Amino acid sequence: MQRRQLLLAGGALCALPGHALDFAPPRAPAAMRASVDRIIDIAVGIRPFRAQGPRIEAQRLHGRTVVHHYGHGGSGWSLSWGSAQRALALVQAGGAKPGERIAVIGCGAIGLTTARTAQQAGYRVRLYAKDRPPQVTSSAATGLWTPDSRIVTREHAGEAWSAGWEAMARASFKVHQSYLGLPSGPVEWHDGYLLADDFDTPLPSHAGEPDYPDLASRIADLRPRGVALAAGEHPFRTPQVRRFTQLVFNIPAYQRLLLDDFARDGGELVQRVFHRASDFAHLPERTVVNCSGDGARRLLADTTLTPVRGQTARLIPQPEVDYALIWRSHNLVVLPRRDGLLVAAMGGDDFGNDDPRPDRAQSEAAVQRLAGLF
Ligand SMILES: Cc1cc2nc3c(=O)[nH]c(=O)nc-3n(C[C@H](O)[C@H](O)[C@H](O)COP(=O)(O)OP(=O)(O)OC[C@H]3O[C@@H](n4cnc5c(N)ncnc54)[C@H](O)[C@@H]3O)c2cc1C
Secondary structure: OOOEEEEEEOOEEEEEEOOOOOOOOOOOOOOOOOOHHHEEEEEEEEEEEEOOOOEEEEEEEOOEEEEEEEOOOOOHHHHHHHHHHHHHHHHHHOOOOOOOEEEEEOOOHHHHHHHHHHHHOOOEEEEEEOOOOOOOHHHHOOOEOOOOOOOOOHHHOOHHHHHHHHHHHHHHHHHHHOOOOOOOOOEEEEEEEEEEOOOOOOOOOOOOOOOOOOOHHHHHHHOOOOEEEOOOOOOOOOOEEEEEEEEEEOHHHHHHHHHHHHHHOOOEEEEOOOOOHHHHHHOOOOEEEEOOHHHHHHHOOOOOEEEEEEEEEEEOOOOOOOEEEEEHHHOEEEEEEOOEEEEEOOOOOOEOOOOOOOOHHHHHHHHHHHHOOO
C-alpha cells in the first residue's frame, strides 16, 4: 500500500502521495453550555440604517464645518476605520489644520475610530457624547466582520457606490489586523461553523426589510474560503455544515483600548447632549464631526434614518469554546467572545423598531434553540 501523509488542512483530511503516515484526528469542538440560567446580560442596540448608505458629507452649519458621519446600519464596527478615513479627508478639505482641536460627537464605534484616526493625523480631539460605552449601541453589537450588513439597499448600490464601499471595507480590514495579538484580544480570528438544513433553500426575508445587494463577493479574497464538512467531521445535529474562518471583535476590550489610546494621546471626553444642530454653534471648535448614529434621527430630524433594533445576550464565558456558530435557518449567531458566549438572534419586527427595552423571552428562546444542537 502506498504511504500517505495526511494533513489536517482546513478541517478536511488531505492526502499527499509519497510521505510518511502522520495522522492527527480532528479535535471535537467543545460543547457550548447553552442554558438560560447561564445568561448574564442582555443588551439592546439600535442600528442606524440608511437606504442610501452611510452619510459621510460636509456641510456649513451655524458657522461650523460639520462633517456628518453616521448611518452605518449593521456594519459600523466592520467599516469603522475605512469610514473614518473618509470623514477625516472631509475635515482636511474643510480647512482644519493638524494641531487644531476638532470636536467629535458620539462615543460609539464610529466616534471612537474617527477620533483616533484624527489624532493619528495630528489633530487634537474633544469627544462630546450623551452616552459612552457600555451604554451605546456599539456595545450591544455581536462583533463579527460584517461590512455588508444592512449597509445600503440594492436600489442605491450602483457601481460607484459599491466601489467606494469596497475601498472602505479594505481600508478598515487592514486597520483591524493591526489590533491582533494584543493581550486583551480586541480582534481575533476564529473558526466557525455555518449550519443549515439545506444551503440551497433561500432564507425567508425578515418583515419589512428592503432588498440588499450582494457586496461580499467583492471582498471574498479577504478571508479563507469555507469548507463543506461531511457527517462525522462535526458534532452538530444538522444535515449540512460548512466551516469558515472569521474575524471577531471582542467589543468591550476593543472599546476600552480605543478609549485608553484616545486619552493617552491627549483626547478629552465630555458628557453633553445636543438637542438640535444649532447647539453646535456653542462649541469652541470650528470643525465638528457628527458621529451620533441613530441619535441623528432626532438631532437633525433626519428622516432617511431607519432604526433597526437588535438584541444580544451573553452566557457565562467558556474559554474552551473557540469557535463561532451561524445557524441561518434558525436565525442564530453565537460568538466565542472573551466576555461571554455571545448569542444574537433577530426578532420578527426589528426593522423600523427603536424600542430599547430588552426582551428576555427572545434571548431565552435563542439559547434554547442553541441547546437543541448539543
Ligand atoms: C444587535 C446588534 C448586532 C450588531 N452586530 C454587528 C457586528 O457584528 N458587526 C458590525 O460591524 N456591526 C454590528 N452592528 C452594527 C453596529 O453596532 C452599528 O453600526 C454601530 O454601533 C454604529 O455605531 P455609531 O458609533 O454610529 O453609533 P452608537 O454606538 O449608537 O453611538 C452613537 C453615539 O452618539 C451619541 N449621541 C447620539 N445622539 C446624541 C446627541 N443628541 N447628543 C450627544 N450625543 C449623542 C451617543 O450617546 C453615542 O455616544 C450590530 C448592531 C446591533 C444592534
